[in-house]
Amino acid sequence: MRWSLLLAEGAGRLSAAGIVSATADARELAEAVTEHAQLPIEADSEAVERFRELVSRRCRREPLQHITGRMYFRFLELISRPGCFIVRPETEMVAGDAIDAAREFLAVRGSARVVDLCTGSGAIALAVATEAVGADVIGVDCDPLALALARENNARYGNAVQFVAGDARTADVGPADVVVANPPYVPPDVVLSPEVEADPPLALWGGGPRGLDMPLALVTRAMELLQPGGILVMEHAENQASLLRDAARGAGFAQVHTGSDLTNRPRWLWARKED
Numbered sequence: 418m419r420w421s422l423l424l425a426e427g428a429g430r431l432s433a434a435g436i437v438s439a440t441a442d443a444r445e446l447a448e449a450v451t452e453h454a455q456l457p458i459e460a461d462s463e464a465v466e467r468f469r470e471l472v473s474r475r476c477r478r479e480p481l482q483h484i485t486g487r488m489y490f491r492f493l494e495l496i497s498r499p500g501c502f503i504v505r506p507e508t509e510m511v512a513g514d515a516i517d518a519a520r521e522f523l524a525v526r527g528s529a530r531v532v533d534l535c536t537g538s539g540a541i542a543l544a545v546a547t548e549a550v551g552a553d554v555i556g557v558d559c560d561p562l563a564l565a566l567a568r569e570n571n572a573r574y575g576n577a578v579q580f581v582a583g584d585a586r587t588a589d590v591g592p593a594d595v596v597v598a599n600p601p602y603v604p605p606d607v608v609l610s611p612e613v614e615a616d617p618p619l620a621l622w623g624g625g626p627r628g629l630d631m632p633l634a635l636v637t638r639a640m641e642l643l644q645p646g647g648i649l650v651m652e653h654a655e656n657q658a659s660l661l662r663d664a665a666r667g668a669g670f671a672q673v674h675t676g677s678d679l680t681n682r683p684r685w686l687w688a689r690k691e692d
Contacts, residue, residue, distance in 0.1 A: 418459070418460050418465050419458060419459060419460070420447060420456045420457065420458065420459070420460050421458075423447070423460050423465060423468055424440075424443050424444060424447055424456075427439075427443035427446065427447070427468060427469070427472045428440045428442075428443040430472055430473075430476055431443055431472060431475055431476060433476075434475075434476035434477075434478070435478075436475065436476070436478075442475055442481050443472065445481060445485060446468060446471045446472060446475065446481075446484065446485070447468055448485075449471065449484070449485040449486075450464050450467045450468045450471065451464065471484055478610075478611035478612055479612075479615070480497075480503055480612045480615050481612075482497035482503045483497060483498065483499050483503075483615065485497075486498065488503055488504055488538075488540075490504045490508070490509060490512070490540040490543075490544060491509050491512060491513075491544045491548070492544075492547065492548070493540065493543055493544060493547065493570075493574070494573075495538055495539075495540060495543070495570045495573075496538075496566060496569050496570055496573075497538070497566075498566060499615070500562045500617060501537065501538055501560075501562055501563050501566045501617065502537040502538060502563065502616050502617060502620040503612075503615075503616060504537070504538060504540040504541075507652070507678045507679075507684055508540070508541065508599055508652060509544075510676065510678055510679075510684070510685070511541065511597065511599060511650055511651075511652045511676070511684070511685045512540070512541045512544040512545065512597070514597075514650045514676060514685070514687055515531065515533075515541065515544075515545050515595055515597035515648075515650045516544065516545050516548045516549050518531075518594070518595045518648040518650065519531050519545055519549035519552040519594070519595050520549050522552075522594040522595070523549060523551050523552060526594075528551070528552075528553070528594075529549060529551070529552040529553065529594045529595065530552070530553045530555075530592065530593050530594050530595070531545050531546075531549070531552050531553065531554045531555070531593065531594065531595040531596075531597065532554075532555050532556075532557065532590050532591070532593040532595070532596050532597070532642060533545070533554065533555065533556040533557065533578075533597050533598065534557050534585035534588075534596060534597070534598040534600065534635055534638070534639075535557070535558060535585050535598050535599055535600045535601070535620075535631070535635075536556030536557055536558045536563070536564075536567055536580065537558060537560075537563050537566075537567070537599070537620065538563065538566050538567055538570055539556050539566070539567030539568075539570045539571055539578060539580060540570075541556075541597055541599060542554050542555070542556035542567070542578045542580070543570060543571065543574055543577065543578055545595075545597070546574070546577035546578050547574055547577060553579075554577065554578045554579070555578070555579045555580075555581060555590050556578050556579070556580045556581070557580075557581055557582075557583050557585055557588045557590055558580070558582070558583075558585070559582065559583060559584050559585070560617065560619065560620075561582070562617075563617075563620075564580055564582055567580045568580055585598065585600065585631070585634075585635060585638065586631070586634045586635065586638050587638075590642065591641065591642035591643075592642060592643070592644045592647075593642045593643055593644065593647060594643070594644055594646075594647050594648070595643075595647065595648050595649075595650070596635075596638075596639040596642055596643055596647070596648075596649045596650070596651075597649075597650045597651070598632075598635050598639075598649075598650075598651045598652070599651075599652040600623075600624065600631040600632050600635055600651065600652070601619065601620055601621060601623030601624040601628070601631050602624045602628040602629070602631065602632050602652070602653050602654050602657060603621045603624065603628050603654065604624075604626065604627055604628040604654075605626065605628075607628075609621070628654060628657065629657060629660065629661075632651060632653055632657065632661055632664075632686075633661070633664055635651060636649070636651070636661065636664045636665050636668050636670075636686075636688075637668055639651075639688075640668045640669055640670065640690065643690045644690070645690060645691065645692045646689065646690060646691075646692045647689070647690045648687070648688070648689050648690075649665070649670070649686065649687070649688045649689075649690075650676075650685060650686070650687055651685060651686045652684060652685045653684065653685060653686060654684075655682045655683050655684060658675045658683035658684075658686070661686045662674070662675060662686065662688075665686060665688040669690070669691070670688035670689060670690055670691075671689055671690065671691035671692075672688065672689040673686070673687070673688045673689075674687050674688075675687070
């Protein structure tokens with residue numbers, strides 16, 4: 418059977434199952450079967466069977482990243498597996514602000530120490546380490562499964578990051594020039610897609626009844642960790658922007674603003690500690 422026909426079949430099934438990115442997902446599943454980005458013209462019977470099996474899994478709303486075992490973040494290809502948080506596109510912009518901040522300190526001071534709290538798979542920490550070359554990057558997480566995955570991903574990129582086990586609210590990892598975080602911030606009453614609900618409950622709903630317990634705690638912790646002039650970059654839900662700006666000002670941050678994603682939704686806090 419031709420791969421072109423098989424891809425069309427797979428995309429049709431995925432679309433009927435409510436998958437918005439049906440065509441792209443079908444292509445990635447095909448690449449997972451062949452282990453090549455360039456598909457051959459013909460698919461043998463084993464490949465046809467395997468592809469249809471993967472499509473069936475995706476139709477059941479199993480996350481694409483769990484099926485293929487990989488996820489992409491900025492310029493990185495990372496390992497993904499069930500039980501660990503799947504990074505999402507909007508977090509790339511959060512990482513981008515942290516990278517810019519690290520580069521600023523490298524240019525001005527000749528060094529930059531970056532702490533990634535709630536590091537999960539290590540995606541943000543590794544993005545900073547590979548794009549702000551020369552920065553000293555530390556990733557912190559309390560989940561043993563997440564840390565194990567982060568260390569596997571780290572090995573793919575020259576062990577550029579130091580990953581440590583600890584509670585993001587108390588870990589002794591300062592002083593820092595930049596603190597970046599994608600903490601649990603989803604309130605428990607928010608309805609999520611089946612793919613998102615496949616993430617670890619602690620990574621989604623570990624922020625308490627309003628989703629703000631961990632973000633508020635990390636504003637305080639960042640103030641303690643950051644050196645004068647240091648920068649906090651932290652992802653949050655779009656309805657938490659105003660409250661977290663107020664919290665940052667109340668904690669003593671001098672410059673505070675909210676970053677918006679590509680759809681103009683307010684999605685992360687940026688705050689600088691006074692020099």
